[in-house]
Amino acid sequence: MPSRVSDAIRTQPGHLLYKHLDFNSVKELPDSHAWHDEYSSSDSCSMDSVPVIDLSDPNAMKLVGHACKIWGVFQVTNHGITTSLLDDIESAGRNLFSLPIQQKLKASRSPDGVSGYGVARISCFFPKLMWSEGFTIVGSPLEHARQLWPHDYQKFCNVIEEYDREMKQLAGRLMWLMLGSLSTTKEDVKWAGPKGDFEEASGVLQLNSYPACPDPDRAMGLAPHTDSTLLTILHQNNTSGLQVLREGNGWVTVPPLPGTLVVNVGDLLHILSNGLYPSVLHRAVVNRTHHRLSMAYLYGPPAGVQISPLSKLVDPTHPPLYRPITWSEYLSTKAKHFNKALSSVRLCAPLNRYDHHDGVKVGQRGLG
Numbered sequence: 001m002p003s004r005v006s007d008a009i010r011t012q013p014g015h016l017l018y019k020h021l022d023f024n025s026v027k028e029l030p031d032s033h034a035w036h037d038e039y040s041s042s043d044s045c046s047m048d049s050v051p052v053i054d055l056s057d058p059n060a061m062k063l064v065g066h067a068c069k070i071w072g073v074f075q076v077t078n079h080g081i082t083t084s085l086l087d088d089i090e091s092a093g094r095n096l097f098s099l100p101i102q103q104k105l106k107a108s109r110s111p112d113g114v115s116g117y118g119v120a121r122i123s124c125f126f127p128k129l130m131w132s133e134g135f136t137i138v139g140s141p142l143e144h145a146r147q148l149w150p151h152d153y154q155k156f157c158n159v160i161e162e163y164d165r166e167m168k169q170l171a172g173r174l175m176w177l178m179l180g181s182l183s184t185t186k187e188d189v190k191w192a193g194p195k196g197d198f199e200e201a202s203g204v205l206q207l208n209s210y211p212a213c214p215d216p217d218r219a220m221g222l223a224p225h226t227d228s229t230l231l232t233i234l235h236q237n238n239t240s241g242l243q244v245l246r247e248g249n250g251w252v253t254v255p256p257l258p259g260t261l262v263v264n265v266g267d268l269l270h271i272l273s274n275g276l277y278p279s280v281l282h283r284a285v286v287n288r289t290h291h292r293l294s295m296a297y298l299y300g301p302p303a304g305v306q307i308s309p310l311s312k313l314v315d316p317t318h319p320p321l322y323r324p325i326t327w328s329e330y331l332s333t334k335a336k337h338f339n340k341a342l343s344s345v346r347l348c349a350p351l352n353r354y355d356h357h358d359g360v361k362v363g364q365r366g367l368g
């Protein structure tokens with residue numbers, strides 16, 4: 001079993017060889033990217049809307065707790081990330097994805113690699129390919145940036161470094177709002193470190209690009225999944241596409257609101273909260289006219305830390321529902337079981353709504 005997050009990512013099956021499509025030159029949706037009705041992305045319907053929380057509101061903790069319990073996702077304002085940094089990371093993504101395909105392929109995620117350019121990692125669980133491309137950054141982007149822009153890589157690296165630093169700080173703040181709403185204190189979470197600032201926490205930056213698509217109703221930008229994280233912070237450009245599954249209500253679009261960031265509950269917070277804050281199933285759909293970009297900061301615990309249900313939440317009537325697991329071990333499990341990963345680490349049968357993703361149609365491992 002891999003001991004570090006980067007080793008676990010290496011064992012994920014996303015390295016399988018897929019034909020890389022030059023999205024800009026395709027005039028018709030190829031059969032390889034045409035999804036069947038059961039996966040069709042055109043069935044969004046709900047009138048409900050995802051909560052927007054002002055982080056400077058004195059009630060922010062309560063509102064965050066409620067949103068985590070009911071939605072598994074919320075948007076935040078007054079988060080402290082400057083508009084100029086959000087613009088810079090968006091431009092960095094735009095510059096990267098607008099490079100010629102041959103250039104992007106120079107920074108491909110290698111078979112045993114961690115970072116780099118490629119198709120969605122979860123592609124192997126679905127019979128069709130997704131209308132998107134991604135670039136994953138773990139640690140320094142320097143090596144890949146040099147391959148992409150041999151003479152002009154420093155600006156990209158500087159922006160990534162600053163974005164990583166700011167996201168890590170915001171993620172720590174959000175963690176305390178989430179944990180606080182579960183009446184958890186610094187004493188209960190030793191791995192938050194001596195200063196309680198989650199200094200050793202790990203973060204992965206995922207840049208996603210969804211080009212305009214000639215047949216959006218039959219295409220899928222990013223297939224339904226939960227993130228394997230504690231939480232994910234997402235910045236989307238001014239084009240909508242992110243949808244979350246709301247029990248009993250279908251897919252709800254999370255509209256891009258200028259300057260607002262989307263926060264979603266990942267599988268490790270689901271485990272930590274003993275199922276009180278369920279991770280949210282989400283997907284990205286595409287459209288005919290607009291190029292969509294999203295920048296996801298995937299936040300997890302320090303390498304080696306075992307995540308298990310908080311002891312505060314466990315008693316004889318509320319037994320721990322999940323066994324302890326590190327992030328890297330969970331990523332390996334996810335690579336094998338995909339949307340059934342949570343159930344595979346569960347100790348007891350669900351009492352009520354836990355592991356709500358089991359009933360949702362997910363892909364089957366298709367390419368070995």
Ligand SMILES: C=C1C[C@]23C[C@@]1(O)CC[C@H]2[C@@]12CCC[C@@](C)(C(=O)O1)[C@H]2[C@@H]3C(=O)O
Pocket residue numbers: 009012120121122136204206225226227228229296298331334
């Ligand atoms: C740490 C990780 C989480 C992630 C897999 C990865 O190794 C790096 C990319 C992440 C991402 C981003 C897009 C959606 C997702 C399901 C995927 O295929 O790659 C997530 C993975 C995850 O959260 O499990």
Ligand SMILES: O=C(O)CCC(=O)C(=O)O
Pocket residue numbers: 206208222227232234236241242243282283284293294296
């Ligand atoms: O592009 C989006 O809105 C979703 C991206 C996402 O789910 C991810 O990167 O994990």
Ligand SMILES: [Fe+2]
Pocket residue numbers: 225226227232282
């Ligand atoms: Fe996601």
